[in-house]
Amino acid sequence: MKRVLLLTCIFFGAVATSQAQQTSPVWPGCENAEDVSACFSQKLGEHVKEHYEYPMNDNNEYVRGKVTISFAVTEEGKVEVQSVEGDEPLVNEAARELFAKIPDMQPGTLNGEPDSRTFTVAYNF
Numbered sequence: 854m855k856r857v858l859l860l861t862c863i864f865f866g867a868v869a870t871s872q873a874q875q876t877s878p879v880w881p882g883c884e885n886a887e888d889v890s891a892c893f894s895q896k897l898g899e900h901v902k903e904h905y906e907y908p909m910n911d912n913n914e915y916v917r918g919k920v921t922i923s924f925a926v927t928e929e930g931k932v933e934v935q936s937v938e939g940d941e942p943l944v945n946e947a948a949r950e951l952f953a954k955i956p957d958m959q960p961g962t963l964n965g966e967p968d969s970r971t972f973t974v975a976y977n978f
Contacts, residue, residue: 878926878970879959897955897974905951905978908943918944921975924952928967930960935971944978 876889883892907915918941925933932955937945960967 874962874964875968876962878930878961881956881958884959900955901951901976904954906947907978908947910943916941916943917978919975919977920944920948921973922948922952923971923973924955925969925971926958926960927969928960930958930967932957948976948978 877893879889880893880896883889883896886892907917910916918939920937920939920941922937923935925935927933932952934949934952937949937952939945939948961970962968
């Protein structure tokens with residue numbers, strides 16, 4: 854009897870989870886896009902290209918490096934940088950500043966309620 858009850862709970866839990874309605878955050882300008890996720894990725898790429906400022910070292914040389922950035926779009930639609938990992942501290946700081954400038958957006962939703970989403974991206978600057 855306990856097994857039947859356990860299997861029933863697992864089954865209904867899986868059905869409830871599979872029916873969850875989830876939407877992606879909406880970058881400004883992507884409100885009417887057919888694929889909001891693709892538009893988000895495109896706008897993020899444009900933001901990086903337009904706003905990244907290569908740092909310079911003490912010899913006035915541009916510093917390059919690879920970074921992995923983890924950020925969240927909060928329930929309020931604000932971007933919060935969670936971590937920046939890379940071998941070049943100047944590049945890490947420039948990437949952190951770049952992501953701090955991402956505009957506020959409509960947050961993602963889960964079953965119609967605002968929901969925080971975490972993203973991780975890697976760039977070679």
